[in-house]
Amino acid sequence: MTPPPGAAARRVSAPLPLPETKPAPSEPPAPRQAPARADRPFRGIALILLSTLFLSTSDTTAKYLSKSLPSLEIAWVRFVVFAVIMLPAMLPGSPLYALRTQRPGFQLMRGVALLGSSIFFITGLRYLPIAEASATSFVAPLFVTALSIIFLSERVGLRRWLATIVGLAGVLVIIRPGTGAFHAAALFPIVSAFAWAVTLVMTRVMSGREHAVTTMTYSSIAGVAVISALVPFVWVAPTWHDILLGLLVGVASTTGQWIVVLAFRYADASVLAPFSYIQLLWVSIFGFVVFGEVPDVWTVTGAVFIVSSGLYTAHRERVRRSQLLLVTGENSPNP
Numbered sequence: 113m114t115p116p117p118g119a120a121a122r123r124v125s126a127p128l129p130l131p132e133t134k135p136a137p138s139e140p141p142a143p144r145q146a147p148a149r150a151d152r153p154f155r156g157i158a159l160i161l162l163s164t165l166f167l168s169t170s171d172t173t174a175k176y177l178s179k180s181l182p183s184l185e186i187a188w189v190r191f192v193v194f195a196v197i198m199l200p201a202m203l204p205g206s207p208l209y210a211l212r213t214q215r216p217g218f219q220l221m222r223g224v225a226l227l228g229s230s231i232f233f234i235t236g237l238r239y240l241p242i243a244e245a246s247a248t249s250f251v252a253p254l255f256v257t258a259l260s261i262i263f264l265s266e267r268v269g270l271r272r273w274l275a276t277i278v279g280l281a282g283v284l285v286i287i288r289p290g291t292g293a294f295h296a297a298a299l300f301p302i303v304s305a306f307a308w309a310v311t312l313v314m315t316r317v318m319s320g321r322e323h324a325v326t327t328m329t330y331s332s333i334a335g336v337a338v339i340s341a342l343v344p345f346v347w348v349a350p351t352w353h354d355i356l357l358g359l360l361v362g363v364a365s366t367t368g369q370w371i372v373v374l375a376f377r378y379a380d381a382s383v384l385a386p387f388s389y390i391q392l393l394w395v396s397i398f399g400f401v402v403f404g405e406v407p408d409v410w411t412v413t414g415a416v417f418i419v420s421s422g423l424y425t426a427h428r429e430r431v432r433r434s435q436l437l438l439v440t441g442e443n444s445p446n447p
Contacts, residue, residue: 156379166368168394193362223334236300255309282417
């Protein structure tokens with residue numbers, strides 16, 4: 113209610129009785145709101161660089177564990193740790209409670225896609241050098257290009273499609289289908305990349321609308337629910353050593369994923385994408401130190417194709433957004 117002007121208020125000699133008001137019916141608390149996005153690209157880049165270290169640590173440890181545990185069990189440990197870390201956000205009385213969402217379908221889809229990416233990638237790590245599996249999985253931005261048409265209603269021009277073809281050619285150079293060097297397990301990182309692309313697109317759809325805690329919480333719930341129904345069929349009793357390494361996988365993976373979600377608060381995907389390729393450097397170093405693996409010339413050549421394609425795709429994304437802002441006069445998506 114707007115207070116009366118000062119002059120009118122002075123003419124009132126006695127207080128007037130206020131009409132009886134009934135208390136407003138209690139409404140359920142609104143979903144936890146995401147913080148406003150900020151145009152701080154250097155902070156976003158720093159976060160992405162940091163995330164690559166955690167994700168590389170998780171992948172390297174998962175490959176080491178794959179010698180003694182099934183891939184599903186490793187992924188299960190990863191998601192159980194993930195869910196335990198997010199447990200405070202699942203408790204209704206907790207100040208971190210974050211299960212209220214306006215987009216439950218997208219949240220669950222992201223969680224299942226993240227789980228699929230993890231399972232297929234860990235399965236590929238069992239049979240492939242870590243640098244080869246990681247390089248192949250970096251075809252994900254090319255899948256993002258295609259999925260953006262469906263989920264983000266983006267228009268993809270000829271040059272971006274040509275960049276996509278170049279990236280796919282890099283994948284073919286690495287896996288060399290039809291030759292004696294081809295291993296069927298090379299298909300697992302490709303499927304993992306597609307699932308990861310779905311995860312990224314879902315993150316972009318919800319970025320700025322859903323809180324990072326909400327996104328992470330739903331991903332942990334969906335992942336644990338699905339994989340807990342599968343893991344009894346392949347269960348192998350882990351040793352204490354396996355359990356400790358599994359905890360490292362879960363903590364490093366959860367931390368890396370969290371940082372990726374936060375990075376999208378400060379910069380667009382087209383800005384962040386090029387710096388995610390630093391992960392190839394980390395896994396190559398870890399692969400050499402831990403497993404004595406040295407990437408062969410085919411892996412390096414294919415990785416160059418894939419990275420070049422991804423960098424050009426990111427460049428075209430920046431150009432497209434700049435043109436859109438000039439033509440329509442729209443505000444920046446990072447106010």
